[in-house]
Amino acid sequence: MNNIELLAPSGSMESLIMAVQNGADAVYLGGTRFSARAYASNFTEQELEDAVDYCHSYGVKVNITLNTLLKDSELDEAVSYAQFLYTIGVDALIVQDTGLIYRLRGLLPDFELHASTQLTIHNGEGALYFTEKGIRRVVLSRELSFEEIRHISRDLGVETEIFVHGALCISYSGQCLMSSILGGRSGNRGRCAQPCRLPYNLVDELGVSRAKAYLMSPKDITAVDNMDEIIDSGVYSLKIEGRMKRPEYVAAAVKYFREEIEGRKEAYHKNNLLKVFNREGFSDGYFHGKTGRDMMSFHYPKNTGVPIGRVNSDGSLTLSEPLRKGDGLRVGEKGLTVEGIRDRGNVKEKAQPGETVKLTGRSTLPEGPLYKTYDFELMDELKRSHNGRYDRKIGLTGTLFFQAGEEASLMVEYKGKTYRRTSKIVETPIKAPLTLERVEEALKKSGESPYVLTAILVDHFGEGFLPIRELNEMRRLLLEDLAEDQVKSAKRTLPEHPDRKPHPMKQEIRENLRLVSVSTKEQLMLALEMGVKDLALYPFYRGARYINFRDVAKVLEEHKEIRLYVKVSNILRTELHAIVEKVKKLEDHGRLAGIITNNAGVIRLLGKDFYIIGDYKLNIMNSDALNFYEEDLAMSMVSEELNRQELKGLKNKERYITMVYGRQEMMHSEYCPVGATVGGMTREVPCNEACMRESYRLKDRMGEEFPVMTDIFCRSYIMNGKPKNLLDSTKDLMHIGIRSLRMDLTTESAEEAREVLHAFLHGEALELPSFNRGHYKRGVE
Incomplete structure (x- = not known):
């Protein structure tokens, strides 16, 4: 076994x-x-x-x-x-x-x-x-x-x-902010509202719908x-x-x-x-590799049930599987519980495959494919899989001593320990003595216990008599001793020693950072033109307009005055070691100021040689969270789920950076809604790389749109449709002690990027036609 x-x-x-x-x-x-x-x-x-x-x-x-x-x-x-x-x-x-x-x-x-x-x-x-x-x-x-x-x-x-x-979950767990940002219910705090189970419309650059379904519901x-x-x-x-x-x-x-x-x-x-x-x-x-539309429930996000036939235009049911009273049925969104089955003039509780029947009661179902969502017989069987707390038994072997004039004894060895109970003195029989079979029958009962004696070894058995209740009591007490010992042995007392102190940082803390993160080549040129000093590049997005590793190397060679950081992808699986080597080779072109990531594998491999800043999906929410990383991280972005008061309450605020502008990454996923629909991807069919030809957005029921981005590993990112904008709150952040700030550019055009960069670099507010303030004012549950 x-x-x-x-x-x-x-x-x-x-x-x-x-x-x-x-x-x-x-x-x-x-x-x-x-x-x-x-x-x-x-x-x-x-x-x-x-x-x-x-x-x-x-x-x-x-x-x-x-x-x-x-x-x-x-x-x-x-x-x-x-x-x-x-x-x-x-x-x-x-x-x-x-x-x-x-x-x-x-x-x-x-x-x-x-x-x-x-x-x-x-x-x-x-x-x-x-x-x-x-x-x-x-x-x-x-x-x-x-x-x-x-x-x-x-x-x-x-x-x-x-x-x-x-x-x-369609997003990597721990990497999803969608429920949090949209509704204030944090999946990281157990309150996910499951926006992935809602319908979405995939639209292209012209706003034309290319797919409409429960596109994010696996x-x-x-x-x-x-x-x-x-x-x-x-x-x-x-x-x-x-x-x-x-x-x-x-x-x-x-x-x-x-x-x-x-x-x-x-x-x-x-x-x-x-x-x-x-x-x-x-x-x-994903056990057998990346998949597309064949892993999704595009049409119905709740319990589908199993197909059992069809509802006809006259309301009758033609069955391909059994049906009985108490079953749950649905056609589309309409469901009911079977009250009874009418077969011509007769009412019955069961119907068989091949029969055409009608349902009793007032509720009806529309014409269409019929699904059983609740199987009464199966559920009843599962409920009866235990009739009480102690139906399943753990079999034990007992050793019996039984002799007139002495106490009977019963002994069990279990998990290296010996348990023993005795009875009253065994009487000399006046009439018929107890047989071994009768004694064993009494000892092999169980009652309200997880244990049962399935075998009895006889140390000694002589003629004698003892009331059966005495045997039952000896057995009961022995099994109780065993069960209580299993319970008590797991209990603990609290150790007496002080908590450890935070590990001293080996790396310097870079105060008053003004970190600019860019994604496209156009944004990069603007940042260089406008004199950005602390620049972060993300060379993983897919497409000709986005920055790649060659661009990073070029900046290192030609702009020695800039402190250049590389944002390393939060998700790196089999490609991890190759990417780490690419990052190391970048230093052939000039010294990197550091790396930004929340990938623990990257931190382990590069933490000794590079200055690493934790990214915001490291989910640093309290003053002790960064201490866990000890000397591996000197600084980190804070969680995007903290409000102003919670930011103010953080200790050692010089170690934290917060985002004041940027589209938060709502989801990071192996699944791609573009690849699974417009790309035609299934387990057998590779994606046609539709994302390389044009851009796409997910549109929800409220009309909100979320850009879909992809990366060189064919993973998708669902971005916030409205950028977070706290550019008018930078002085307030400084006042509460957050002195290092970051802004992210992702999908912004050159004109939009120029406006944001200017405001960020000059500490100015920026009015935008559409934006959000993140959780700065409201926070999360």
């Missing part, structure tokens, strides 16, 4: 019991605070302790999600909450905030930490960086292929966790048919997504994945998972 861990979601106690009873090795759940599923039911502190104790009685591990970004005002409370979780025996914390990681490594050095997928760890160097900083397990980005997972897990020896079933993934590849990859833990899903969803996913892990491969596993929840079917995500 393979020892790979199966990790199940638990959004409620019912889901948790379903997970344990169906064979999960570990569960992950959130409390009422600091969880990346803020709208799940979640657990109170008492419920958490009860859940932990219940799981530990089965030997099931409990990982708690403490995986949101934290503000300074929340960090102490989060640390206190982590200390509570530590004392009740939680096995590991799933974390995102580097300030929290930094604090916990000092206060609770033996508390196992798992790096959330929100940390965007997507290459081997990044995985090593975090493990070297005290992270035990890395939850890899969902975009990785089996080959990349194998390299990180087997070749590098990193303990990894991957998502194998459930919803897929199908759920499943790897239930890929267990051999998963096991071969060397991954440690298989994670099922779904803390917001119903308990039956958890039961089904755990049950079928458990059977697949154990080698019981059945076609109905995937079919039943489809019946429980799907969005236009499943995809295998």
Whole structure:
């Protein structure tokens, strides 16, 4: 049997019991605070302790999600909450905030930490960086292929966790600001409003619609048919997504994945998972490489159900699959629950494939393809997969001593420990003595316990008599001792030692930076012409108008007076080492002032030789977050999700830079809405590179437009349609202590770029016809 861990979601106690009873090795759940599923039911502190104790009685591990970004005002409370979780025996914390990681490594050095997928760890160097900083397990980005997972897990020896079933974010997790910027609900703080599940219109340069659908809504993934590849990859833990899903969803996913892990491969596993929840079917995500439209649910963003026939013009249903009372049906957006089935003059509860029937009740469905969204029989079976908290049993072997005139005893050895209980004195039988079979029958009962004696070894058995209730009590107390010991052994007391102090910086802090970032060759020429001193170039966008590495080298050679930085892509997978070598070779043409990135792999490889500034998607939200990077980063952009008051409250503000102008990058994705539609890309068909011929924008229901940009790796960027403009607030920022500022030019024309550059360089306000102020005034939930 393979020892790979199966990790199940638990959004409620019912889901948790379903997970344990169906064979999960570990569960992950959130409390009422600091969880990346803020709208799940979640657990109170008492419920958490009860859940932990219940799981530990089965030997099931409990990982708690403490995986949101934290503000300074929340960090102490989060640390206190982590200390509570530590004392009740939680096995590991799933974390995102580097300030929290930094604090916990000092206060609770033996508390196992798992790096959330929100940390965007997507290459081997990044995985090593975090493990070297005290992270035990890395939850890899969902975009990785089996080959990349194998390299990180087997070749590098990193303990990894991957998502194998459930919803897929279309942006790299931790790199999405769309919900935050548009509605103030931060995905980094567990409050994502899921704008990716809304309809969009892809328009070209002339405003002509080229595709209209749920263009950013991916199908759920499943790897239930890929267990051999998963096991071969060397991954440690298989994670099922779904803390917001119903308990039956958890039961089904755990049950079928458990059977697949154990080698019981059945076609109905995937079919039943489809019946429980799907969005236009499943995809295998990115496990086998980049895909296009075939991984998307363009037509319907919610549970699609499975096709079971058609509704005819007269309202009758012609069935291709079984139907029964209690099933949920839909045609298009219209749905109902089957109250009864009418077959001519008869009302019945079931109908078979090939039959044409009608439904009883007032609700009707329009003509069209018919889908079953709720399978009553399957859901009922899944609900009954446990009839109580202790239906699943852990089999034990007991050793019995039974002799008249002495106490009977029962002994069990479990996980290296011995447990023993005795009874009253065994009586000399007056009539018929107890048979061994009768004693074994009593001892093999279980009741409300995770354990059951499936075998009895006899140390000694002589004639004697003992009331059956005495045998039952001996067995019950022994199993209780064992369960209580499993629970108590996980509890901890807080260590007594002071928190560590921030590591002293080895690199100088560059105060009062006025950093200008440009993307196109035209913008670059303007910046040089206007005398920019601190210039950042991004040589990764795709297209002839954008800057490339040759342009960077030319600037280094010809403009020695400029402090030149290179923005290195936040996402670099198999191309990481080649890009790092390109960056190093740039110094053949002149000295780089530094690198701007939030790619942990880049930081690990270049941090010793280059001055590195963290980019804004490093998600620095509190005063301890930058301390995690110690000497690797002297400075960083702050999170785009902080408001004025929160910026003011940051300590060591000389280490921070904030953006005062620029289109924020809303999403960074392997999927490209242009490639998947106008480009015609599928798994079999390569993209026709439509993005090289003209530019495109996504248009939402409110008429807002978001430029779609692509890069040399064929990844897409969804940019904010309105630039952030705080050019009128630079003096205020200086007043609250933020002295280094940055502006970004991306899609701006020469005329627009000139206006912005002039205002930025001269500290002037700039009136624009359309702009946003980011979160400077409002902040995020």
